[in-house]
Amino acid sequence: MGALPKKTEGDLLRYGHFDDERREYVIERPDTPLPWINYLGTEAYFGIVSNTAGGYSFYRDAKLRRLTRYRYNNAPFDLGGRYLYVRDDVTGDFWSPSWQPTRSELDDYECRHGLSYTQIASSYRKIRAETLYFVPLGETLEVWRVRVTNERDTAAELSLFSSVEFCLWDAQDDATNFQRNFSTGQVEVADGVIYHKTEYRERRDHFAYFACSEPLAGFDTQRESFLGAYRGWDNPEAVERGAATDSLAHGWQPIGSHHVRLGLAPGETREISFVLGYAENPRDDKFDPPGSQTLNKRHVRPVIERWLRPETVEEGFATLRAGWDKLLGGLHVSTPDADTNRMVNVWNAYQNMMTFNLSRSTSFFESGIGRGMGFRDSNQDLVGFVHMVPERARERILDIAATQMATGGAYHQYQPLTKRGNNDIGDGFNDDPLWLILGVAAYVKETGDASILDEPVPYDNEPGSEAPLYEHLQRSLRYTQERLGPHGLPLIGRADWNDCLNLNCFSDTPGEPFQTTENVTGGTAESVFIAGQFVLAAKELAGLAGQRGLDAEAAECLAAAEKMTGVIVEHGWDGAWFRRAYDFYGNPIGSGENDEGQIFIEPQGMCVLGGVGLDDGLAAQALDSVAERLATPHGIVLQQPAYTSYRIELGEISSYPPGYKENAGIFCHTNPWIMIAEAMTGNGDRAFDYYRRINPSAREAVSEVHRCEPYVYAQMIAGKDAPTHGEAKNSWLTGTAAWNYVAITQWILGIRPELDGLRIDPVLPSDWPGFTATRVFRGATYEISVRREAGHPAQVIVDGAPIDGVVVPPAPAGATVRVEVVVS
Ligand code: BGC
Numbered sequence: 001m002g003a004l005p006k007k008t009e010g011d012l013l014r015y016g017h018f019d020d021e022r023r024e025y026v027i028e029r030p031d032t033p034l035p036w037i038n039y040l041g042t043e044a045y046f047g048i049v050s051n052t053a054g055g056y057s058f059y060r061d062a063k064l065r066r067l068t069r070y071r072y073n074n075a076p077f078d079l080g081g082r083y084l085y086v087r088d089d090v091t092g093d094f095w096s097p098s099w100q101p102t103r104s105e106l107d108d109y110e111c112r113h114g115l116s117y118t119q120i121a122s123s124y125r126k127i128r129a130e131t132l133y134f135v136p137l138g139e140t141l142e143v144w145r146v147r148v149t150n151e152r153d154t155a156a157e158l159s160l161f162s163s164v165e166f167c168l169w170d171a172q173d174d175a176t177n178f179q180r181n182f183s184t185g186q187v188e189v190a191d192g193v194i195y196h197k198t199e200y201r202e203r204r205d206h207f208a209y210f211a212c213s214e215p216l217a218g219f220d221t222q223r224e225s226f227l228g229a230y231r232g233w234d235n236p237e238a239v240e241r242g243a244a245t246d247s248l249a250h251g252w253q254p255i256g257s258h259h260v261r262l263g264l265a266p267g268e269t270r271e272i273s274f275v276l277g278y279a280e281n282p283r284d285d286k287f288d289p290p291g292s293q294t295l296n297k298r299h300v301r302p303v304i305e306r307w308l309r310p311e312t313v314e315e316g317f318a319t320l321r322a323g324w325d326k327l328l329g330g331l332h333v334s335t336p337d338a339d340t341n342r343m344v345n346v347w348n349a350y351q352n353m354m355t356f357n358l359s360r361s362t363s364f365f366e367s368g369i370g371r372g373m374g375f376r377d378s379n380q381d382l383v384g385f386v387h388m389v390p391e392r393a394r395e396r397i398l399d400i401a402a403t404q405m406a407t408g409g410a411y412h413q414y415q416p417l418t419k420r421g422n423n424d425i426g427d428g429f430n431d432d433p434l435w436l437i438l439g440v441a442a443y444v445k446e447t448g449d450a451s452i453l454d455e456p457v458p459y460d461n462e463p464g465s466e467a468p469l470y471e472h473l474q475r476s477l478r479y480t481q482e483r484l485g486p487h488g489l490p491l492i493g494r495a496d497w498n499d500c501l502n503l504n505c506f507s508d509t510p511g512e513p514f515q516t517t518e519n520v521t522g523g524t525a526e527s528v529f530i531a532g533q534f535v536l537a538a539k540e541l542a543g544l545a546g547q548r549g550l551d552a553e554a555a556e557c558l559a560a561a562e563k564m565t566g567v568i569v570e571h572g573w574d575g576a577w578f579r580r581a582y583d584f585y586g587n588p589i590g591s592g593e594n595d596e597g598q599i600f601i602e603p604q605g606m607c608v609l610g611g612v613g614l615d616d617g618l619a620a621q622a623l624d625s626v627a628e629r630l631a632t633p634h635g636i637v638l639q640q641p642a643y644t645s646y647r648i649e650l651g652e653i654s655s656y657p658p659g660y661k662e663n664a665g666i667f668c669h670t671n672p673w674i675m676i677a678e679a680m681t682g683n684g685d686r687a688f689d690y691y692r693r694i695n696p697s698a699r700e701a702v703s704e705v706h707r708c709e710p711y712v713y714a715q716m717i718a719g720k721d722a723p724t725h726g727e728a729k730n731s732w733l734t735g736t737a738a739w740n741y742v743a744i745t746q747w748i749l750g751i752r753p754e755l756d757g758l759r760i761d762p763v764l765p766s767d768w769p770g771f772t773a774t775r776v777f778r779g780a781t782y783e784i785s786v787r788r789e790a791g792h793p794a795q796v797i798v799d800g801a802p803i804d805g806v807v808v809p810p811a812p813a814g815a816t817v818r819v820e821v822v823v824s
């Protein structure tokens with residue numbers, strides 16, 4: 001790498017490239033605009049890892065069982081991680097092979113983020129180090145496999161130091177309660193393994209271990225002994241000196257660091273492994289008599305020994321890769337657009353699985369100590385991963401539904417550990433219940449498993465309150481019907497999808513903190529968005545009811561959808577687009593009557609998704625208004641004009657400066673609603689154009705502007721009113737992932753699961769000759785080939801025989817079905 005290429009103004013840099021074959025993103029220089037991260041772990045033990053090895057690990061709960069320490073919002077931004085130091089014991093020169101924290105001038109550098117693993121390789125003065133980080137399936141540990149090669153013509157005498165800083169488990173307490181925490185840290189070192197056992201005195205149930213495959217020249221477990229006074233991770237005294245101090249931490253900051261000496265002949269490579277893991281003691285362990293302060297490590301020794309063996313590591317890595325092959329094998333497409341292919345086949349699907357695993361818990365924008373699982377978020381995430389992990393999606397649905405209240409309302413969030421609704425936040429987000437219908441419908445369409453509707457599920461997790469899941473869905477619909485406002489539109493409650501549009505907030509005294517009227521008076525603000533969502537959900541429920549033979553109920557649902565459609569057309573139409581809402585005072589929001597916030601994206605998407613305006617031209621008109629007023633080259637902004645000042649009657653939305661977040665940012669979650677709406681109106685060109693505008697891979701060329709990872713969606717891209725227009729934020733854990741996946745795969749490519757089969761109904765951009773895809777659906781494999789033939793009526797041919805319509809009936813599990821599709 002030498003000196004980093006100069007960044008000059010207007011000179012847009014790429015920081016890496018996609019290796020599609022290996023399903024990796026290859027970062028070619030360490031100084032990315034922001035840390036570009038990846039996730040380790042898929043089951044219980046997780047970590048985040050940046051391109052310079054920054055990040056941390058945790059077991060199940062990023063707040064309560066944090067293994068290693070990380071300080072957010074640091075300078076440099078990303079500091080603290082899984083660091084190694086290599087020292088030339090002849091010259092005393094030392095460096096970090098992941099660049100951070102020493103930031104030495106590496107001769108070359110490459111970080112490969114793959115599916116649940118990251119490999120960072122670099123060379124410095126002809127010493128190459130390549131470190132692979134991953135969490136093996138079925139284990140609660142991470143492996144760092146380090147290969148050091150001497151590329152010199154002469155022998156090399158080297159030292160290798162590992163380092164992690166332990167977190168004292170509860171990440172929030174760890175970051176704040178120093179009067180206690182500086183005295184609680186405890187470690188043990190035995191047979192070369194470093195054990196972190198803070199909390200073991202009182203809880204006696206969990207600890208961490210950090211082991212190395214080589215005999216140790218020394219170790220450190222006290223941070224200051226390793227770093228030296230007034231020094232940082234960039235310049236540890238032990239590394240500089242070339243000798244660890246064998247320190248044992250008593251309080252202060254326990255760390256783990258091994259020191260290994262390596263004598264390498266010219267051309268020689270040595271493999272060294274480190275294993276960092278989490279252990280829980282068996283409750284009835286006879287080796288762990290009460291009162292014993294010595295850690296019981298008998299049960300972890302064999303695990304450690306196994307994972308320090310190169311064969312185990314090799315095999316564990318192969319198994320992990322095979323696991324991902326299987327997950328991603330459910331849908332593979334080959335289209336004329338490389339950015340589409342790699343997002344659909346690899347990265348978008350991968351991101352969907354991360355939202356399944358981590359919801360909104362931990363990224364470089366979510367601290368892991370904040371919110372739990374969102375009712376609304378999790379139901380939406382589901383549509384992105386249900387085809388990959390149907391059984392786990394089923395379980396997730398039942399967990400979510402159990403946090404619904406008997407009123408039909410829902411806790412806005414629940415804790416993944418306890419699975420109970422979060423009382424601090426409570427309910428009152430009036431869109432929440434309807435998402436359950438949409439999530440369940442997606443599950444049944446994908447799997448054909450209608451038995452889930454008969455599963456007994458409690459309300460608010462109260463034993464004895466169990467009712468079939470189907471009844472939960474009925475209550476969801478009724479929840480909206482029982483809460484209509486002055487115009488007959490659904491009451492918005494505390495907020496709908498847009499958390500920051502708080503229309504029941506007011507203050508009698510200007511300048512006073514606002515009050516929420518929802519709890520006081522019930523709040524009369526109404527949401528056109530929820531109205532559109534209701535129409536969609538009522539139609540979905542009608543489908544499920546019909547399938548159960550409840551024809552009268554299905555008809556009622558359709559009638560309710562029809563009625564709400566009428567209300568939307570009467571009170572929710574502004575002349576050229578759908579209004580957004582009515583505020584507490586009955587004033588329209590998202591209307592030409594407003595001075596700012598005249599048009600919002602959400603109702604244009606959701607009303608059309610519900611089918612409103614498809615027959616009478618309103619949908620097309622609304623979408624033209626979006627194109628005219630909201631679309632930018634970087635994506636579609638949430639509303640226009642942005643609010644230029646704070647307005648108490650609108651709440652948090654106006655607290656953001658113009659162009660950011662919900663105040664006219666490009667809130668990427670909403671863009672696919674418009675793509676779908678465009679596809680529904682037959683406009684493949686516009687749908688695909690919008691898709692490409694925010695496709696992270698397509699934006700790789702403008703990485704310098706976009707700044708977040710080019711391989712995953714970010715929640716937001718700054719809107720046109722922002723000085724940083726085009727800059728992304730909040731990457732990884734966002735509903736954007738699921739919805740974009742649905743927009744491209746189900747609506748543009750048109751491969752859409754339905755109750756009675758797999759619909760194949762592409763709405764392609766006009767310059768595509770077609771595409772091919774392999775889709776596993778209910779256990780059968782569909783080999784799909786789509787071609788365009790001008791003037792030819794749309795036709796679907798299944799195993800050589802044309803069918804009526806475009807819905808391919810489900811084939812038996814294990815079958816392979818050939819589907820040819822002609823579109824005009
Ligand atoms: C953020 C929103 C977010 C919400 C989540 C707000 O503070 O600004 O973007 O949707 O919190 O609960």
Ligand code: IFM
Pocket residue numbers: 374376377496497498499500662
């Ligand atoms: O809909 C919400 C979501 O639940 C959390 N993130 C922001 C979105 C829009 O406010």
